[in-house]
Amino acid sequence: xxxxxxxxxxxxxxxxxxxxxxxxxxxxxxxxxxxxxxxxxxxxxxxxxxxxxxxxxxxxxxxxxxxxxxxxxxxxxxxxxxxxxxxxxxxxxxxxxxxxxxxxxxxxxxxxxxxxxxxxxxxxxxxxxxxxxxxxxxxxxxxxxxxxxxxxxxxxxxxxxxxxxxxxxxxxxxxxxxxxxxxxxxxxxxxxxxxxxxxxxxxxxxxxxxxxxxxxxxxxxxxxxxxxxxxxxxxxxxxxxxxxxxxxxxxxxxxxxxxxxxxxxxxxxxxxxxxxxxxxxxxxxxxxxxxxxxxxxxxxxxxxxxxxxxxxxxxxxxxxxxxxxxxxxxxxxxxxxxxxxxxxxxxxxxxxxxxxxxxxxxxxxxxxxxxxxxxxxxxxxxxxxxxxxxxxxxxxxxxxxxxxxxxxxxxxxxxxxxxxxxxxxxxxxxxxxxxxxxxxxxxxxxxxxxxxxxxxxxxxxxxxxxxxxxxxxxxxxxxxxxxxxxxxxxxxxxxxxxxxxxxxxxxxxxxxxxxxxxxxxxxxxxxxxxxxxxxxxxxxxxxxxxxxxxxxxxxxxxxxxxxxxxxxxxxxxxxxxxxxxxxxxxxxxxxxxxxxxxxxxxxxxxxxxxxxxxxxxxxxxxxxxxxxxxxxxxxxxxxxxxxxxxxxxxxxxxxxxxxxxxxxxxxxxxxxxxxxxxxxxxxxxxxxxxxxxxxxxxxxxxxxxxxxxxxxxxxxxxxxxxxxxxxxxxxxxxxxxx
Numbered sequence: 001x002x003x004x005x006x007x008x009x010x011x012x013x014x015x016x017x018x019x020x021x022x023x024x025x026x027x028x029x030x031x032x033x034x035x036x037x038x039x040x041x042x043x044x045x046x047x048x049x050x051x052x053x054x055x056x057x058x059x060x061x062x063x064x065x066x067x068x069x070x071x072x073x074x075x076x077x078x079x080x081x082x083x084x085x086x087x088x089x090x091x092x093x094x095x096x097x098x099x100x101x102x103x104x105x106x107x108x109x110x111x112x113x114x115x116x117x118x119x120x121x122x123x124x125x126x127x128x129x130x131x132x133x134x135x136x137x138x139x140x141x142x143x144x145x146x147x148x149x150x151x152x153x154x155x156x157x158x159x160x161x162x163x164x165x166x167x168x169x170x171x172x173x174x175x176x177x178x179x180x181x182x183x184x185x186x187x188x189x190x191x192x193x194x195x196x197x198x199x200x201x202x203x204x205x206x207x208x209x210x211x212x213x214x215x216x217x218x219x220x221x222x223x224x225x226x227x228x229x230x231x232x233x234x235x236x237x238x239x240x241x242x243x244x245x246x247x248x249x250x251x252x253x254x255x256x257x258x259x260x261x262x263x264x265x266x267x268x269x270x271x272x273x274x275x276x277x278x279x280x281x282x283x284x285x286x287x288x289x290x291x292x293x294x295x296x297x298x299x300x301x302x303x304x305x306x307x308x309x310x311x312x313x314x315x316x317x318x319x320x321x322x323x324x325x326x327x328x329x330x331x332x333x334x335x336x337x338x339x340x341x342x343x344x345x346x347x348x349x350x351x352x353x354x355x356x357x358x359x360x361x362x363x364x365x366x367x368x369x370x371x372x373x374x375x376x377x378x379x380x381x382x383x384x385x386x387x388x389x390x391x392x393x394x395x396x397x398x399x400x401x402x403x404x405x406x407x408x409x410x411x412x413x414x415x416x417x418x419x420x421x422x423x424x425x426x427x428x429x430x431x432x433x434x435x436x437x438x439x440x441x442x443x444x445x446x447x448x449x450x451x452x453x454x455x456x457x458x459x460x461x462x463x464x465x466x467x468x469x470x471x472x473x474x475x476x477x478x479x480x481x482x483x484x485x486x487x488x489x490x491x492x493x494x495x496x497x498x499x500x501x502x503x504x505x506x507x508x509x510x511x512x513x514x515x516x517x518x519x520x521x522x523x524x525x526x527x528x529x530x531x532x533x534x535x536x537x538x539x540x541x542x543x544x545x546x547x548x549x550x551x552x553x554x555x556x557x558x559x560x561x562x563x564x565x566x567x568x569x570x571x572x573x574x575x576x577x578x579x580x581x582x583x584x585x586x587x588x589x590x591x592x593x594x595x596x597x598x599x600x601x602x603x604x605x606x607x608x609x610x611x612x613x614x615x616x617x618x619x620x621x622x623x624x625x626x627x628x629x630x631x632x633x634x635x636x637x638x639x640x641x642x643x644x645x646x647x648x649x650x651x652x653x654x655x656x657x658x659x660x661x662x663x664x665x666x667x668x669x670x671x672x673x674x675x676x677x678x679x680x681x682x683x684x685x686x687x688x689x690x691x692x693x694x695x696x697x698x699x700x701x702x703x704x705x706x707x708x709x710x711x712x713x714x715x716x717x718x719x720x721x722x723x724x725x726x727x728x729x730x731x732x733x734x735x736x737x738x
Contacts, residue, residue: 007035016359017331018296026340029266029273031060031258036338038263045264046280046339051105053268053278060093060265066255073248078241081233085130087244088123090254091115097261113257116250118243124726125236132233136726138699140232147225150218157214158183166194172207182219184209267341276341279332285352285389285423287329291345294328301460303328307425309442310418314427314461316448322427323361325448325461326393329425330359333391354423356390381413389421397426397433407433418442597640604641607633611641665696671707678711686717686738694724696733705734712736 014023023036038045064086072079098110125133134140155176161167162174162185172186179201186207187195198216201209211219244251271278287307293300303325305312312329314322335342336351360380384392397410410433417424418440426433437443449460599605599622603614612624612631623632664681666674678695685693697704712721717738724733 003037007037010036013330013334013357013359016361017327017334018294019331019334022295023340026266026270029059029270031063031262031266032065034259034262036263036340038260038339042280042337042339046278048105048109049264049267049278049339052264053271054104055101055106057097057100057265059269060258060262061089063089063093063258066090066251070248070252070255073241073245073251076245078234078238079244081126081132081237082130084122084237084240084244085126087251088119088126089130090258091119091123094254094258109257113254116247118247122240122243125240132236136730137232137236140229143225143229143232147222147229150222150225154183154215154218157212157218158185161185161195161212167191170194177209179209182211183215184211186210267339271341274341275343277344277346278339278341279336279344279346279349279351280339281333281336281351281353283353284350285354285391286350287333287352287391287423288348288350289329289332289344290348291343292328292332292349293343294324294331295342297324303332305329305446305461306463307423307444309444310423311414311437311440311443312423312425312446313433313437313443314425314446314448315429316446316461321461322448323395325446326395326425326427327359327361330357330391330393333357352391354389354391356387358384358387358390358392359395361393361395384417384422385420387420387422391423391425392417393425395427397428407436411436415440599635599638606639606641607631607637614638662690662692663694663696666704666708667696667698669704671704674704675707675711678708682715682717682736682738691738693736693738694728694733695736696729698732705731708734 014020026036027033066087069079069083069086072083094110094113095115097106098113101107101110125136127133134144158176162171162176167187170187170191172188175186177184177186182200184200185195185197186203187210188207191197191208191210195210195212197210197212199208199210203209267278270276287305289303289305292303294303301321305325307329314325316322332342332344332349332351333354334340334357337354337357358380360377384390397406414424414426414437444463446461446463449462599614599617601614601617605612605614605624607624607626610626612626614622615625615630616623620635621632622635622638623630624638662685664678666677669677674697681693681695695708697708699705709721712718712734719737721734721736723731724735728735
């Protein structure tokens with residue numbers, strides 16, 4: 001089957017199984033439009049999805065496909081800033097993912113994506129929103145300032161005209177209007193005696209939109225400045241495009257990798273949004289469902305079914321959910337095949353692998369196709385013999401022809417399909433086909449149940465029995481008179497009615513047995529949960545003990561290393577500082593747990609090094625009064641008050657006055673003043689022991705920057721200096737190493 005035919009068949013199945021809305025919700029989580037097909041090994045895909053599900057990461061932004069951009073680069077074209085930023089967004093997101101995960105298959109995948117250095121240079125020019133940072137280019141910055149100045153002149157000119165006395169009688173209002181992206185005034189006829197300008201529009205009332213000549217001149221200057229900026233932008237776009245042309249293979253590579261990542265993240269975020277589970281198809285053809293809910297139903301009942309044979313025949317009451325059960329089983333198989341999130345008990349369900357899924361559900365007859373219902377069914381069945389190992393669902397298998405003839409025909413058809421390795425799910429009301437298939441061990445039965453007391457279907461199913469159709473009861477429920485139904489029962493015959501009674505009795509016994517099994521399963525599940533909880537608590541205690549032991553070992557190791565480092569130093573003050581750091585790394589000796597004393601309101605207690613009085617008490621807290629203040633503290637921090645023992649204490653402090661900081665701002669100073677201030681700043685910094693400081697002097701005309709750097713180059717204590725990075729001021733600041 002070709003790719004196009006496969007997608008068409010998939011879309012048809014989605015409509016037949018009522019999954020269109022569910023699939024549309026999944027598509028909304030994709031960063032870019034693409035099909036749900038995942039090429040390659042499904043087990044490998046599921047392994048990556050599981051690993052991604054364990055991470056806490058944000059969804060990628062909307063990113064356009066890059067194949068058109070790559071083609072443009074291959075042809076030596078010049079990309080627009082928008083196209084360049086699409087590449088940057090992709091690179092930035094992969095870089096973000098690389099920092100988010102540090103181990104596992106996702107980390108290995110991200111580490112395999114090595115971004116060329118030229119990309120970092122290009123990224124530097126774009127903000128997070130994708131705007132070109134004009135501050136990085138002096139010419140662009142100057143042009144923007146001039147344009148801003150021109151716009152301010154236009155605004156000021158318009159405001160002056162609005163309040164000019166000679167024009168006030170001609171103004172319709174005192175507002176600035178915008179017409180065709182131009183600022184203008186709304187005036188009456190005769191304005192040309194007091195105002196020179198260009199009419200760019202007229203209202204229905206005979207008023208004129210006029211752009212004054214003074215504004216027109218400024219507009220033209222702004223357009224000229226804008227053209228200069230566009231020329232510079234084009235120069236940068238051409239430069240960036242030339243760099244990107246050299247790394248076309250890398251761009252094509254990350255684009256392909258992002259297609260695969262987008263499949264994974266969309267499924268993970270969609271599953272998290274509605275508490276869905278992702279269940280992969282496993283080897284084999286068995287279908288075991290627990291707790292499955294079809295996404296199209298508003299208040300569905302859980303589907304629990306075991307289908308390990310070759311044919312599953314679903315019988316039972318009309319409107320009892322047989323068709324929905326068939327759709328649910330096919331839907332679960334389809335979603336497992338394509339790793340689509342669904343509502344299911346993931347740990348107790350198992351869905352086999354099928355090369356193909358087919359649904360014979362709809363009535364093929366309509367006005368336009370000139371084909372009967374039965375003929376359409378036969379045409380569909382004939383196509384099934386061209387495939388192998390498919391899961392097939394047939395709703396109302398005997399639809400469109402005589403039931404006895406259909407039973408014999410479909411018995412032979414099902415035998416042949418089974419021989420080809422197909423699994424078939426069939427819904428039917430007729431028991432003859434079920435009796436004909438009963439001689440096969442791989443045929444399973446399932447019945448839709450009916451509540452005799454409430455006289456309505458329960459939408460529940462029992463395996464292993466043939467269900468009664470309850471045609472007479474359904475007819476009464478939907479308004480057919482009782483006398484008509486009674487005559488029909490007489491015509492139906494006593495023997496058939498006895499058979500229905502036996503079937504109903506068997507259903508009741510099976511239902512009772514199922515209820516008892518459910519109660520036993522519930523009790524067993526509760527015991528298992530308690531056992532799992534105890535095991536989890538034990539593991540948690542063991543983990544906490546292991547972490548504390550490891551932390552204690554690490555602290556002592558750090559303290560020993562710090563002490564060794566202190567011993568190697570020759571400076572006494574540095575040795576003391578290093579020894580203090582070593583001491584701080586040694587944890588305090590753990591205190592034995594003691595029983596808290598009982599306190600009373602008004603009692604005098606000791607809190608840390610101060611004495612206080614208890615104002616109020618709670619379970620584990622107390623409100624105390626200390627030196628006129630009230631504090632809420634834990635009871636464990638309070639001790640019974642005792643007479644304080646005073647002991648002599650000598651404290652020695654050696655503090656040097658701190659005059660210097662890490663940075664110096666010279667903005668607005670003349671060169672002579674700035675150099676005097678810089679000399680004092682460097683002297684103080686050396687006294688304080690700073691290794692590196694930063695000096696802000698701005699860009700301006702460059703005179704102050706030139707004077708500062710000349711001074712630094714001649715200073716004997718300056719090792720070297722350089723322009724600050726962009727986030728610390730760029731060319732307007734200098735980093736100085738002392």
